[in-house]
Amino acid sequence: MSFVPARLARRSWLLCVLSGIWLVGGIACGGRAPDAPPSQPGSAGAPDANRPDSDKKPRVALLSPGPISDDGWNAFGYDALKIIEKELGCEVRQQQVNDSPADREQGFRAFAQEGFDVVIGHGGEFADQALAVARDFPNTTFVVTAGDKAAPNVVSVVFDTGQASYLAGAIAATLSKTGRAGAIGGQNIPASARNLYAFRNGARAVNPNMEVAVAFIGSWTDTAAARQQALAMIDKGADFIIHDCDAAAAGVFQAVKERDIRAFGMQKDQSHLAPDHIIGSPTSNPQGLAEVVRRILQKEQKGEVVHLGLKDNAVGFAVKKGVISKELEGKLNALTLAIQKGEIDVFKEQP
Amino acid sequence: MARLPEALRAPALSVAAVAAALAAGAAVLRLAGYAPGPALWVMANAAFGGPFALADTLVKATPLALCGVGVALAFRGGQFNIGAEGQMLMGALAAVAAGLQLASGWAMPLVLASAAAAGGGWAFLAAWLKTARGVSEVISTLMLNFIAFWLVSWLVHGPLQEAAKSYPQTEMVAEALWLGRWLPPTRLHAGVFVAVGAALVAYGWLFFTASGLRLRVLGDSPQAARTAGISPERTAWLALTLSGACAGLAGGIEVLGVSRRLYEQFSPGYGYMAIAVALLARRHPLGVLPAAVCFGALEVGAAGLQRAVGVSAGLAGVVEAFVVLAVVAVSGRRDAPA
Numbered sequence: 001m002s003f004v005p006a007r008l009a010r011r012s013w014l015l016c017v018l019s020g021i022w023l024v025g026g027i028a029c030g031g032r033a034p035d036a037p038p039s040q041p042g043s044a045g046a047p048d049a050n051r052p053d054s055d056k057k058p059r060v061a062l063l064s065p066g067p068i069s070d071d072g073w074n075a076f077g078y079d080a081l082k083i084i085e086k087e088l089g090c091e092v093r094q095q096q097v098n099d100s101p102a103d104r105e106q107g108f109r110a111f112a113q114e115g116f117d118v119v120i121g122h123g124g125e126f127a128d129q130a131l132a133v134a135r136d137f138p139n140t141t142f143v144v145t146a147g148d149k150a151a152p153n154v155v156s157v158v159f160d161t162g163q164a165s166y167l168a169g170a171i172a173a174t175l176s177k178t179g180r181a182g183a184i185g186g187q188n189i190p191a192s193a194r195n196l197y198a199f200r201n202g203a204r205a206v207n208p209n210m211e212v213a214v215a216f217i218g219s220w221t222d223t224a225a226a227r228q229q230a231l232a233m234i235d236k237g238a239d240f241i242i243h244d245c246d247a248a249a250a251g252v253f254q255a256v257k258e259r260d261i262r263a264f265g266m267q268k269d270q271s272h273l274a275p276d277h278i279i280g281s282p283t284s285n286p287q288g289l290a291e292v293v294r295r296i297l298q299k300e301q302k303g304e305v306v307h308l309g310l311k312d313n314a315v316g317f318a319v320k321k322g323v324i325s326k327e328l329e330g331k332l333n334a335l336t337l338a339i340q341k342g343e344i345d346v347f348k349e350q351p
Numbered sequence: 352m353a354r355l356p357e358a359l360r361a362p363a364l365s366v367a368a369v370a371a372a373l374a375a376g377a378a379v380l381r382l383a384g385y386a387p388g389p390a391l392w393v394m395a396n397a398a399f400g401g402p403f404a405l406a407d408t409l410v411k412a413t414p415l416a417l418c419g420v421g422v423a424l425a426f427r428g429g430q431f432n433i434g435a436e437g438q439m440l441m442g443a444l445a446a447v448a449a450g451l452q453l454a455s456g457w458a459m460p461l462v463l464a465s466a467a468a469a470g471g472g473w474a475f476l477a478a479w480l481k482t483a484r485g486v487s488e489v490i491s492t493l494m495l496n497f498i499a500f501w502l503v504s505w506l507v508h509g510p511l512q513e514a515a516k517s518y519p520q521t522e523m524v525a526e527a528l529w530l531g532r533w534l535p536p537t538r539l540h541a542g543v544f545v546a547v548g549a550a551l552v553a554y555g556w557l558f559f560t561a562s563g564l565r566l567r568v569l570g571d572s573p574q575a576a577r578t579a580g581i582s583p584e585r586t587a588w589l590a591l592t593l594s595g596a597c598a599g600l601a602g603g604i605e606v607l608g609v610s611r612r613l614y615e616q617f618s619p620g621y622g623y624m625a626i627a628v629a630l631l632a633r634r635h636p637l638g639v640l641p642a643a644v645c646f647g648a649l650e651v652g653a654a655g656l657q658r659a660v661g662v663s664a665g666l667a668g669v670v671e672a673f674v675v676l677a678v679v680a681v682s683g684r685r686d687a688p689a
């Protein structure tokens with residue numbers, strides 16, 4: 001009869017589940033896992049009312065739009081958070097949120113509700129949600145990197161990385177043999193577009209006939225699309241490529257290696273990702289973001305849009321040694337000086 | 352173990368499913384090197400600890416419940432509708448399209464009705480393909496999900512993109528249309544009542560009306576249905592269309608209650624998770640409500656896990672997926688339509 005084995009099977013299967021619970025539960029309550037995080041998970045979810053008053057460490061949270069292992073935009077935000085933890089002595093937390101306004105708002109609300117002093121939304125797309133949530137939580141300051149809006153407790157911090165992309169454009173135009181270059185963005189959002197068109201402006205400042213193709217692949221993570229786009233540009237003659245597509249840039253560097261042309265990194269010094277091909281990277285200095293947070297915690301910062309650039313040492317250009325001739329270096333220094341003095345508007349020409 | 356009375360067996364299996372799910376989640380965390388006990392505690396706290404957490408859970412549970420009621424109805428009628436995601440997107444699209452034109456609070460029922468109609472219409476396509484062309488609804492509803500996703504993607508990048516053209520999203524619908532939020536600063540909105548109401552109506556219809564009975568008979572035994580003179584075609588149409596209407600309504604409610612606009616990543620997979628919700632509820636419209644709260648709590652808890660323990664988003668997602676799998680593994684037996 002099939003009836004008995006079936007019942008037996010079900011019983012043993014239930015036993016299996018129960019023993020599993022017992023096993024895992026036993027381990028769980030018996031002791032902490034070997035590399036349990038230092039942030040005391042037990043007390044972490046508790047509402048702020050339960051926190052002892054003696055524990056007055058300021059608390060700062062970061063909402064990342066992508067994985068912090070991207071060696072680019074999100075890694076830069078996380079670097080800033082680590083600086084805030086170490087140098088400002090803050091308690092810090094980080095959460096990655098889906099690319100959806102509803103989830104960004106939830107992230108802001110959750111941290112604000114836990115009583116965080118500063119919550120950073122890492123990207124201009126966080127601006128609307130920051131404004132919406134800020135009204136409900138006047139005691140929390142919301143920081144939006146690359147944002148364009150401000151309120152009494154909303155500070156936008158714009159890294160004008162485009163100033164360094166402008167320099168990259170100038171280098172590309174000087175060294176290019178074909179007179180063509182390519183610029184690949186992730187999603188077509190203002191922060192990314194500004195960076196890439198600044199590159200084109202820089203190239204055209206040196207060579208007005210320089211052709212710079214600008215394209216957006218519609219994703220920050222699609223390496224295959226990034227590689228295809230880069231190959232297409234290279235096949236049309238581009239011998240320099242700059243990107244602002246975050247983690248998808250791995251695909252750009254792959255194409256650059258396959259066709260043996262030169263490229264620029266973005267946000268961080270990315271030369272280790274393609275050492276023979278990347279000749280420089282516009283960089284944002286996480287210290288700049290940490291400094292704004294410090295001013296907020298000391299009540300020195302009012303709600304406004306803060307622009308940080310080359311002259312604040314918040315944007316830099318990490319250049320590979322030996323690629324740049326003395327003559328070009330002199331030209332770059334002159335351009336840098338002009339940008340710092342405000343004589344050149346690197347964002348002048350937009351699409 | 353003594354045999355449980357019939358009435359208690361379904362809830363008991365659901366409870367066993369939840370227990371297995373917790374064990375699966377704990378095991379994944381343990382394997383990744385975290386102490387599962389405190390971590391699960393953090394998740395529970397993020398989902399249920401205090402009014403804010405509870406509100407967040409209910410906000411997530413609302414679309415899950417509405418889609419879940421829809422999926423449960425389709426499953427009852429023997430129709431494997433796995434297209435709640437696409438039907439929800441179409442509902443959201445219709446709600447936004449209508450909401451951008453109509454700016455009065457009086458239009459709210461109209462906006463929600465158009466959302467339900469769009470979802471129902473999207474599902475009806477699959478029903479028609481099934482009865483007219485013999486296309487399995489498993490294939491067609493899944494394919495229609497992709498079409499809906501890319502349609503929305505194109506629209507928010509093109510014709511429906513906001514005037515500022517900064518981000519791929521539509522304008523917001525008029526403020527007069529927003530569902531009231533009670534309990535600010537949480538996001539708890541009146542859509543919760545719509546979800547509860549939909550579950551009650553679905554329950555009443557399914558068990559206390561003639562057409563509800565026909566649907567159940569078709570689901571339990573197509574042959575018996577045919578013998579009893581029930582038209583399988585019309586009943587299948589009804590099951591899928593009603594199912595789609597529920598999912599479409601979920602999209603409309605989500606627009607008016609939470610997102611207020613449309614964008615690519617509108618749904619974090621509510622429509623797919625609703626399948627697990629319906630299975631955990633053992634296809635019972637009222638069971639969908641607690642099941643949706645469980646899965647809403649899981650979503651919120653996974654985010655809380657990231658915030659508190661510093662678990663990476665990827666791992667939190669894996670924990671979540673394993674929990675869903677465990678639920679389906681335990682509660683899905685002999686429950687999905689053949």
